[in-house]
Amino acid sequence: MPKKVYLSPSNQPENAYAYGNTNERDQCRRIAAACEAALKRCGFEVVNGSYGTMYERVAESNAWCADLHVPIHTNAYNGNVSGTRIFCFNTTGEGYKAAMCVFDALAPITPGKSENVSPNRDLYEVEYAAAPTVAAPWPSCAGRAWPIVAASARCGSLRMP
DSSP: OOOEEEEEEOOOTTSBOSSSSOBHHHHHHHHHHHHHHHHHHTTOEEEEOOSSOHHHHHHHHHHHTOSEEEEEEEEOSSSSOOSOEEEESOSSSHHHHHHHHHHHHHGGGSOOSOOEEEEOTTSHHHHHOSSOBOBEEEETTHHHHHHHHHHHTOTTTSOOO
């Protein structure tokens, strides 16, 4: 039976990008669409929750019994931090293993120096999604890098635990 991955892209159009007349919601939806295509090509079942609130998406992910829940945001922390920063529930479970797989694929192809995988249960989707959660705040340039990121998710390179 294929693994089930729930993608939850940002729903924040008010987070305008400094360049390109775009915003976080639109770019994260593009990232999610590329990830969805790559994951399906590799035999995963995928729901792309590009609608509703994060609360509704967590409820849908839980009802679907996802094996992995992936919130997708861009890294716009404070204007100074850049790099691949992945958040998960803790450092001892399947979610951490999945977070490391995502990190290992993203970190080499994204710019920045502040790179890590760390627990952050202050994030709603990390705390309340029933499936292991990999919160992936993609670097702000990922709007341009998403085809590369999707290609890195080719069969075999991102394996779910």
